[in-house]
Amino acid sequence: MRGTFLNSLMMAMALATVTTMTASAQPQMTTVAKAIDSNPSKTPKGAADPRDYLNEIDGDKAMNWVKARNLSTLNRLSKDPRYREYQADILKILQATDRIASPRFMHGGMFDNYSFMHGSIFDSLWQDGTHVQGLWRRTAWESYMSGNPQWRTILDIDALSKAEGKTWVFEDADCMPPANNLCLIHLSDGGKDAHVVREFDVTKGQFVKDGFVLPEGKQSVSWVDENTIYVTREWTPGDVTASGYAYVTKVLKRGQSLDQAVEIFRGDKKDVSAERGVLRDIDGNYVMDTSHRGLDSSNIEQAFYPNGHTDTHKVVLPLPTTATFGGYYKGQAIYRLKSDWTSAKGTAFHNGAIITFDLKAALADPASVEPFVLFMPSEHQSVERITQTKNRLVLSILSNVISEVRSFDFSNGGWSSFKLALPENSTLSMTSRDNDSDQLFAFSQGFLEPLTLFRADAASGKVEKIRSAPERFDAEGLQVKQFLATSKDGTKVPYFLVARKDVKLDGTSPTILSAYGGFGIPMLPNYLPALGKLWLEKGGAYALANIRGGGEFGPKWHEAALKTHRQRAYDDFQAVAQDLIARKITSTPHLGIMGSSNGGLLMGVQLTERPDLWNAVVIQVPLLDMVNFTHMAAGASWQGEYGNPEDPVEGAFLRSISPYHNVRAGVAYPEPFFETSTTDDRVGPVHARKMAALFEDMGLPFYYYENIEGGHAAAANLQERARRDALEFIYMSQKLMDNK
Incomplete structure (x- = not known):
């Protein structure tokens, strides 16, 4: 396997010149930034970038750096006598074979860790110490419920990687309903968002000879029928949006080469992305074509093509572009409103509402759309996810950041609902549901409660506990409390604290604080081994x-921190x-913070x-x-x-909060730990690289680790995750625990 830790380390050791950071491993905040001409906060716009x-x-040159x-x-942190113990402890947990293999319904059997929703599969594979990249497995319902399931391997990602000299990460699969036997497998080399697509026969357990194959790219595919797919990708080099995503969809027939595909839809180069796809009902039957154009990260133009595959006549409903399509249920379109909206008849609908209406009637007369409010959250509620079973x-x-699940039915022109009797005061996640029945699986978990799997009937309300995962750490003496902090503008901000019941109120508890604060994504209590x-x-x-x-x-809550209001977060x-x-x-001497992606930006802002x-x-x-x-x-x-950085206001x-542009001379900074991945093609490693290089140029100590593989997850397998966790917690231990 290429790109392994050992290979990376050997290549690094072979460098002629190795820069050694001079900071002590012990906690300190005495080093101050020196003034340099190349500080971007002082560099005129358009001037040469010394870290280009x-x-x-x-x-x-970049990779040598x-x-x-x-x-x-690695030299500094792995020399800590706790490092090997930490790495071994977490690897043992990650590779434990008594983990719950998440059941996912699919056409007469269940697949390990993958859920088929209208032809799509989600989540990760089964990975352990032997199967580093993972196995895609299948078992029968009776076998799974026995507690000792007999899995049949459908695809061995390790064997495939070895045979092809790649580090394949199995990201997704689109399967042709209703049989779901033919799947378009998405494989990423090293965990990038860009991936190849190959047609796979799950019945035979092999790739289809002369089947559909798409070379690497940021792309999407949709089955039209068994011999036809829609493909959205970069057809001509450079023909992508400014965000690097495709916006042209073509029809590809079985046996055709890519240059024979026929264009059916084109968005705009100014879009984030755009594509044409297929809407199906719960039975997998074709309903109509759809398309969407991502205007930005908050606005989408959703269109419908009610006259079939080949028709170019589209209907755009008079809904706000912030509204998101949530499903098609018994002829009803389900939408989530993210902004207030007034219908043509003057009815006011409020943001956060889940609304429904007859889709075909609305497409015949868009001006007549008058939705029914299915659910209107209170100011302390939000709808996290919408899904459906056969009939519900x-x-x-x-x-208040605690989960509940409600089951709705539409019959005789009206709606009714009830709450499923799943555990209270926990985080609930629907891990799978059955298109052929009203069965669904749900996980319950909390900071101190490991995963417990439940089976529920969304029609009858019956709930059955299947099994619980073992505890992975000693939670004796720990407790969870929820507090409210008062922000600068008076807003009450909730937070959870996990600490010992007998915690000393003397300011000496080593504490890690985390958050995300972006894109409308909630942060929930989860079991973190x-x-x-x-x-x-x-x-x-x-x-x-x-x-x-x-x-x-x-x-x-999301919009309160958008754009120029982000300082609120x-x-x-x-x-x-x-x-x-x-x-x-x-x-302060015992307080550390940690966050990734948008949460990484949050941490960078807090640093500066x-x-x-x-x-x-x-x-x-x-x-x-x-x-x-x-x-x-x-x-x-x-x-x-x-x-928009080009907008004056x-x-x-953005310049005022940009961490890279706000490192100041004469300021004492805590010693940060920057982490990224070479193959991260979503955010990219350049942000972390340049910030670390700036710290170096200004004489400031820092830690930096760039996993060669892993994509935006910064880890392509369990071993890489264990190494990253060990490095992080050694760093935190040295900074926050060792200074008592």
């Missing part, structure tokens, strides 16, 4: 902040930190805005250059969230 060479992802810093970080519509709802084993079990505390920008309380996070300190749970609040900062796969992010990887697609705000 790091933009070349696989360039020799990466390998040298990787080696320095199912909503996952958050109430690495955190539990390597941190909580050893006396550390953990806080999870539900700051604005997330989806905990619906669209308003950063103020919320700081308010939670200050509340923890005011309660004397912790103090409030360096006095933290003693450890882990910044994972982050955005950090908010002046140039639209020209980096898929950054242009997030202007709806962050704003939005651009000025």
Whole structure:
């Protein structure tokens, strides 16, 4: 397998020159930034970038820089006597064979860890110490329920990787309903968003000879019929949106080469992405074609083609472009409103509402659309997910960041519903549902409660516990509490605290604070074995902040931190930190923060805005250059969230919060830990590279680790995850625990 840790380490050791960071491994905040001419905060717009060479992802100079810093970080952290123990402990947990293999219904059997929803498969494979890249497996219902399922391997990703000299990551599969025997398998080399597509016969357990094959690219596919697919990809080099996504869909027939495909739909180059696809009912029957154009990260033009595959006449319903299509159930279109809307008849509908209406009637007369409000969340609620079984519509709802599941039925022109009797005060996730019945599977979990699998009947309401996963860390003496912090503008911000019941209120508890705060994504209490084993079990505390920008309380909570209002999310996070300190749970010498992606941006902002609040900062796969992010990887697609750097007002705000542009001379910064992946083609490694290089140029200590593989997840397999977890928690332990 290429790109392994050992190979990366050997290549790094072979470098002629290795830069050694001079910072001590012990906690300190004494080093201050020196003034340099190449600080981007002082560099005139359009001037040469002294760190431009790091933009070349696989360039020799850039990779030599990466390998040298990787080696320095590994040398420093792996020498800690706890490192091997931490890595072994978490790897044992990750590779444990007594994990619950998530059951996913599919056409007469169940597949391990994959759910077939209208021809699509989601989640990850079964991975363990032997099957590093994973197995796609199948078993019968009776076998699974026996507690000792006999799995049949459908596809061995390790064997495929070895045979082809790749590090294949099985990302997805689109299967042709209703039989679901023919699947278009999405394989990523190293975990990138870009992937190849190959047709696979799950009955025979082999790739289809002369079947559909698409070369690597950021692409999407939809089955039209057994011999026809819609393909959206970069047909001509450079013919992608500014975000790097495809916007042209063509029809490809079985046996045709790509150059024989016929264009059927074209979005706009200014879109984030665009594609044409197929809407099917719960039985897998064709209903009509659809298309969407992603105008930005918050707005979509959804269109319907009621006259069949070949028709180009489209109907766009008079709904706000922020409304998202949530499903097709018994002839009803299900939509989620993310902004207020008034219908043609003058009826006001509020953001957060789940609305329904007869789709075909609406397409015949769009002006007549007058929806029914299926569910209207309160100010403390939001709808997390919409799905359906054979006869029921199912909503996952958050109430004060706690989950509940409601089952809805549409009959005789009206709706009725009831709440499923799943565990209270826990995080619930619907892991699979059956198109052929009303059965669904759900996981329940909490910070201190490991996964428990339930089977529920969405029609009768019957709930049955199937099994629970073993505890992976000692939770004895730990408790979870929910508090409210007051943000700068008076907004009450909830957060969870996991700590010992007898925690000393003297400010000395080593505490990790995390959050996300973007894209309407809620942060929920989950069972985190690495955190539990390597941190909580050893006396550390953990806080999870539900700051604005997330989806905990619906669209308003998200929109409150959009674009030039994003400082609210950063103020919320700081308010939670200050509340923890005011309660004397912790103090700056013992307080660390951690977050990834948009959460990595959050951590970068906290590093530069409030360096006095933290003693450890882990910044994972982050955005950090908010002046140039639209020209980096898929950054242009997030202007709806962050704003446009070219806009005078939005651009000025983005520069004011951009971590890369706000490192100041004479300031004492905590020593951060930057993490990223070479193959991350979503956010990209350049943000972390340049920020770390800037710290180096300004004489500031830092840690840096760039996993060669792994994509935006920064890990392509369990071994890489264990190494990353061990490095992170050694860093946190040194900074926050060892300084008592």
